[in-house]
Amino acid sequence: MTDYLTPSTRDSVNEWDHRLSEKLLEISNLRTYFFTEAGVVKALDGMSLEVNRGQAVGLVGESGSGKSVTAQSVLRIVPRPGRIVAGSVKFEGEDLLSKSDDDMRKLRGPKMAIVFQDPTTSLNPVFTVERQLTDILMLHRDLTKEAASKRALSLLERVGIQEPEKRLKAYPHELSGGMKQRIAIARALSCEPMLLFADEPTTNLDVTIQAQVLELLKQLQRELNMTMVMITHDMGIIADMTERVTVLYAGKVMEVADTPTLFHSPKHPYTEALLKAVPSVKQTRALEVIPGNIPNLIEPPSGCVFNPRCKYAKDVCMKQEPLLEKVEEGHYVACHFWRELKLEGRAG
Amino acid sequence: MQSTADKGRPILEVNSLVEYFDVVERGILQKKKIGDVHAVDNVTFHISAGETLGLVGESGCGKTTTGKVILYLEKPTSGSILFEGMNVVETFENGNQTDRKQLRRRMQMVFQNPYNSLDPRMTVYDIISEAFVIHRNIPKNQWTDRVYELLRMVNLEEYHAERYPHEFSGGQRQRIAIARALAVDPKFVILDEPVSSLDVSIRAQILNLLIDLQRNKHLSYLYISHDLSSVRQISQRVAVMYLGEIVELARADEIFDKPLHPYTQALISAVPVPDVDHKTTRIILPGEVPSPINPPQACRFHPRCPHATDICKQIAPKFEDKLIEGHFVACHHADKFV
Amino acid sequence: MFSETVDAAHNDLYVGLAATLITTLIGVAVGALAGYFKGVVSDVLLGLIQMFFVIPVLLLILLFARVFSVLVFHGLGLTLIVLILAFFGWSGIAFIVRGETFRLKEMEFVQAARSLGAGSYRLLFRHIVPNILSPVIVVATLNIAGFILTEVVVSFLGFGDPNTSTWGLLLNEGFPYVRTSWWVSLFPGLAVVFCVLGFNLMGDGLSDALNPRLRE
Numbered sequence: 046m047t048d049y050l051t052p053s054t055r056d057s058v059n060e061w062d063h064r065l066s067e068k069l070l071e072i073s074n075l076r077t078y079f080f081t082e083a084g085v086v087k088a089l090d091g092m093s094l095e096v097n098r099g100q101a102v103g104l105v106g107e108s109g110s111g112k113s114v115t116a117q118s119v120l121r122i123v124p125r126p127g128r129i130v131a132g133s134v135k136f137e138g139e140d141l142l143s144k145s146d147d148d149m150r151k152l153r154g155p156k157m158a159i160v161f162q163d164p165t166t167s168l169n170p171v172f173t174v175e176r177q178l179t180d181i182l183m184l185h186r187d188l189t190k191e192a193a194s195k196r197a198l199s200l201l202e203r204v205g206i207q208e209p210e211k212r213l214k215a216y217p218h219e220l221s222g223g224m225k226q227r228i229a230i231a232r233a234l235s236c237e238p239m240l241l242f243a244d245e246p247t248t249n250l251d252v253t254i255q256a257q258v259l260e261l262l263k264q265l266q267r268e269l270n271m272t273m274v275m276i277t278h279d280m281g282i283i284a285d286m287t288e289r290v291t292v293l294y295a296g297k298v299m300e301v302a303d304t305p306t307l308f309h310s311p312k313h314p315y316t317e318a319l320l321k322a323v324p325s326v327k328q329t330r331a332l333e334v335i336p337g338n339i340p341n342l343i344e345p346p347s348g349c350v351f352n353p354r355c356k357y358a359k360d361v362c363m364k365q366e367p368l369l370e371k372v373e374e375g376h377y378v379a380c381h382f383w384r385e386l387k388l389e390g391r392a393g
Numbered sequence: 394m395q396s397t398a399d400k401g402r403p404i405l406e407v408n409s410l411v412e413y414f415d416v417v418e419r420g421i422l423q424k425k426k427i428g429d430v431h432a433v434d435n436v437t438f439h440i441s442a443g444e445t446l447g448l449v450g451e452s453g454c455g456k457t458t459t460g461k462v463i464l465y466l467e468k469p470t471s472g473s474i475l476f477e478g479m480n481v482v483e484t485f486e487n488g489n490q491t492d493r494k495q496l497r498r499r500m501q502m503v504f505q506n507p508y509n510s511l512d513p514r515m516t517v518y519d520i521i522s523e524a525f526v527i528h529r530n531i532p533k534n535q536w537t538d539r540v541y542e543l544l545r546m547v548n549l550e551e552y553h554a555e556r557y558p559h560e561f562s563g564g565q566r567q568r569i570a571i572a573r574a575l576a577v578d579p580k581f582v583i584l585d586e587p588v589s590s591l592d593v594s595i596r597a598q599i600l601n602l603l604i605d606l607q608r609n610k611h612l613s614y615l616y617i618s619h620d621l622s623s624v625r626q627i628s629q630r631v632a633v634m635y636l637g638e639i640v641e642l643a644r645a646d647e648i649f650d651k652p653l654h655p656y657t658q659a660l661i662s663a664v665p666v667p668d669v670d671h672k673t674t675r676i677i678l679p680g681e682v683p684s685p686i687n688p689p690q691a692c693r694f695h696p697r698c699p700h701a702t703d704i705c706k707q708i709a710p711k712f713e714d715k716l717i718e719g720h721f722v723a724c725h726h727a728d729k730f731v
Numbered sequence: 732m733f734s735e736t737v738d739a740a741h742n743d744l745y746v747g748l749a750a751t752l753i754t755t756l757i758g759v760a761v762g763a764l765a766g767y768f769k770g771v772v773s774d775v776l777l778g779l780i781q782m783f784f785v786i787p788v789l790l791l792i793l794l795f796a797r798v799f800s801v802l803v804f805h806g807l808g809l810t811l812i813v814l815i816l817a818f819f820g821w822s823g824i825a826f827i828v829r830g831e832t833f834r835l836k837e838m839e840f841v842q843a844a845r846s847l848g849a850g851s852y853r854l855l856f857r858h859i860v861p862n863i864l865s866p867v868i869v870v871a872t873l874n875i876a877g878f879i880l881t882e883v884v885v886s887f888l889g890f891g892d893p894n895t896s897t898w899g900l901l902l903n904e905g906f907p908y909v910r911t912s913w914w915v916s917l918f919p920g921l922a923v924v925f926c927v928l929g930f931n932l933m934g935d936g937l938s939d940a941l942n943p944r945l946r947e
Contacts, residue, residue: 107592207680221681222452251451252619253678256663260677278593281622281665285673308669322597324622326649326664327671332597332626338562339592354594391668464846497848510839514861527848570843577847 068135069240069272070096070119075132077111077118084343088114088127090296090350093369096240096274101266103287103304104276105319109339110293112276116159116242121149136240154185158233162245164225168217174201174228175213178235185236200231205261223254227261234265241266244276259286280323284308289375292316295340295350298369302376309390312378314355317388349381357386402478403439404581404613405463410436410472412455412462416686431685432458434637436472437712440581445607445614447628447645449621449660453685454634456617457505460583463615464502476500476581494528501574505586507566511558517544517569518554524576543572547602564595571602575610583615588623600626621664625649633657636685636693639712643720653720653727655698692725700726736918739896743926746809746816746897747879753817755824755871759863762828763855767836780829784822789881791815796890809895812885816878824870831863865938872934876927883923898923 072094079086089111096102104112117123119134121141134141136157141149161167168177178197182188188196194213201209204227217225226246233241243262247255263286266273275286283290283304290307292299292315300313311317321333337354340346346353352362359382367379380386412433417424433455440446448456461467463474465485474481476496484492504510511520521540525531531539541551547568558566567587574582584603588596604627607614618624624631625645632642633654641654652658659676666673678697683689689696695705704725712723716731765776792815799811835841841858849857885891886899887906898919905915 107594223681251682252621252660252663253451254681255665256675256677259665260675279665280593280667284667284669284671285665305669308667319593320667322594323667324597324600324626325667326622326625326661327666327668329625329645332601334597334601335594336598338564338595461842466842466845494848497846500846502843502846504839504843506839510843512840512844512858512862523844523849524847527853573843573847 067098068095069098069100069137070094070274071133071135072115072119073133073135075115075118075134076130077114077123077127078130079127081126086342087296087345088342089118090345092132092293092296092298094291094298094301096272098239098272099270100289101263101273101275101287103283103290104274104293105278105280105283105290106293107278107339109295109342111296112293113244114296115293116244116274116276119242120153120157120159121146122153151185154181154238155236156238157240157242158236158238159242159244160226160229160233160246162248164222164229164249165217167229168225168232170217172216173213174215174217174220177217177228177232181232181235196235197231200235201228203234203265204228204231205257206231221254222250223257226250226254226258230258230261230265234269234271237269238271240272240274242274242276245278247282248277248279262286280319281325292319295342295345297350298377298379299351300376300378300380301369302372306376307390311388311390312372312376312383312386313380314357314386314388315351317390318354318356320391321389349379357382404442404477405440405615406473406475407439407459407463408437408473408475410459410462410474411470412458412467413470428686431637431688433462433469434688436634436637436639438632438639438642440613440615442580442613443607443611444630445616445628447624447631448615448617448634449619449624449631450634451619451660451682453636453682455637455685456634457585459634460502460585460615460617464500464583465496466502498524498528498530498577499579500581500583501577501579502583502585503567503570503574503587506590507563507570508590510570511566511573513558515557516554517556517558520558520569521554521573521576524573528577539576543576546575546606547572562595563591564599567591567599568602571599571606575606579612581613581615583617585617586619587616589618589620596623603627621649621661633660636683636688638693638723639721640694640724641720641722642712643717643722647717647720651730653716653722653730654694654724655700655726656694658730692723700729702726733918735896735901736898736922739898739901739919740922740926742809742895742897743879743882743899743923746813746882747875747926747930749813750816750820750878751871751875753813754821754874755867757817758821758824759828759860759867761821762825763832763860763863765825766829766832767851767855767859777829780822780825783819784826786819788816788819789884791819792881792885793888793890796885809882809892809897812882812891816881820874820878823874824867827866827870828863831866832859835859835862864941868941869934869938872930872937876930879923879926879930 072092075089075092077089079088092111092115104115106112114123118129119141123129129142175194175197178200179190179193182193182196198209198213201212206212206224206227247258250258259282265271275282277283287304290304291301292313294315299315300307300311307316308320311320318335322335324332335354340350348363348365349367352358355362361381367381369377369379371377372383410433414430414432415426416428416430418427436459438446448459450456458467462469465481469482477499479496481496484496518540521543522536525536540554544551544553549565549568588599591599600623606612616624616627628645630643631645631648632639633656635656641648641652641657648657649661652661659678662674662676680697691707691709692705695701698705710723710725712721714721716727761776761780765773765780792812795811795815841854844854844858882897883899883902886897887903889903891897891900901919902916909916
């Protein structure tokens, strides 16, 4: 059981252990489109991502960026009318897109799992907490009901729920938001997956509860050597929880880098703008505005998808889509002018 | 009745405001009251002309209810609200219609959810001009001009007036809501989580707009939010609420850089900072926020407070600025943190 | 036979439309008031709605038709049906309207109008009622169909006015000859089916047409 009253310090990137630097997840040029009545929504339009074993990786973007759709695509749970139309997703070297539904079902739980944003809708309201957990355990781990119940109890303890025996018999609506999210995390971890997607797991929670849940995730990630993809729009969470980060905008990758590098020397105008637009609780400074709105994904701008809002945009930006280019090892950016632009990051 | 806002007199004075909601059990024929929700419990603060007071806290702390009560959208259980010297509660309960309408013109509110705060069946023109229909203070032939002027003020276009709310994005809808609030030419606006449902890149637009409008029109704001980062941007002073009470109130930099109340300290340390070099000493509070139906005795924060001692469980701390002038805090041990 | 069916149509439609109009007006009025106000008013109205909801309207009609058979023979049979339907059949709409009013009352755009100084009248009729139109219209058109069916049942069972031609009456007259002259029942039967179907579809379409969200 965790002692909550101990202040915890954020680890610096170097202290995190990379186990086998083997690529656990490799997404290449993924395109996921939604075929709606209004038109084809290009939710993901050429997205690439690499995650090594044991890494904590961030996927940051605003609404419409495609960050949630990425997780859904990997797990192959993209809701209709969405469909993966192109690209490849490799997990442990195996191609996931060619797997049958049955095979995917065997992977969901034991190999990869997801924690969703809203625990109220992601937990089944007519199942007790116990049932939410034992169902999965009995399905994937072939346990008896008693064994599964015991495991469920220990899972609740692991995620820091007080009086776990009482909570087992409770229904979701009897619990607070923070507790529900812990149970969602317990459920996701019940079969000890190698890869965990956390899709805005704390956005609906109060600030102090958010801190609890983030600490929990950090702890679990370390203890279980889990690979975690943290999907969020909050740059503060990125700074705190991740070692590498991918910036998404309108379904495309803008920049990929190690987290400190991204904050100190961003190479993409969107990244720079994002860093400048985010207020900080630590200082009062003028916020720089990004003019315009998130683009229409049915008819995205031609050329670079960010060009209508980019203050450095030139002619070529409207005509030609920039490809991801290498800035240095581990740092990639999709911008025509990254060499020329002198962008400002956030100083320490 | 003309109200006079004296120089130096605050535009809004809230004193010992209390709002309890009944908790009832429904029987077949009768209802039985079994308790109270202590939504707002003895809240006192004031706002000067042209100033922004930030009101922060987590869910259930009573900040939204406080805003609604100030505008008399909910009837307070007790306490007084003085706006430009006028007694708000008295005016709405016993006053005449002219005074009531005047209050409604001088105090306005921008609501949290831009998807619910605009009537889906009205055009933008109707929404903004509704104020003119109700108050009839502008001749009808000037309405269109005034609507266009308001749209321009919030950086929208004239042709937007014919459209319906669902045709706009969240940020644009919030602008329309701001234009609507400004249509009556208020002096004081309550902003209830105006940017919480908006994307990061849009938040800055709206926050900057609000700051500009404040400067140009000498408005006073009560900025209610759980997002501490945006509160810091826009507020001169900040009040922190917990379970219906204000536990700390001071100038913004004092609250954020040197908080004196343990809850404020935990709250601020919990916010993720978008800076890689920042080392958080995160104070993790145990447990959940208790229910406002049965708040803890004496100091309401004592069950979760890392510094609680016996006195905290027995005597409610006084809300005073004994230690630093202008910096109010309700804690027996605040002197430790000065 | 066909012409007789067409001839009877106006009577059936009269029942359906008139009854629906009245029930909708009453239902919206009662439901909105019940949902908008708090306290005793709301509770009393709710009790009223619930009471009327459980009354078996069809049985009442049959009962009244017998009791007031004198009216029936004077050609007011249909009006009697309309009146009873109107008097007792508004509770379904009232329920829905009450629920929607409850929900909308707390919505922020209503709160915003209040904070602008709008009075109860304006809030109810400018903001709340227009936004409950959609489900009400759907139920109302279903009611037209439902009420017509009620009339058909009443007349078919022989409780209706034997002098006023309606589809139910036609079916009643044709019933003994179903085996031999089945077409006598076919036309009025089909008329009922198409009528009910038509009103249902109309309800759907109206609801969509009135939804500003679908305007492009």
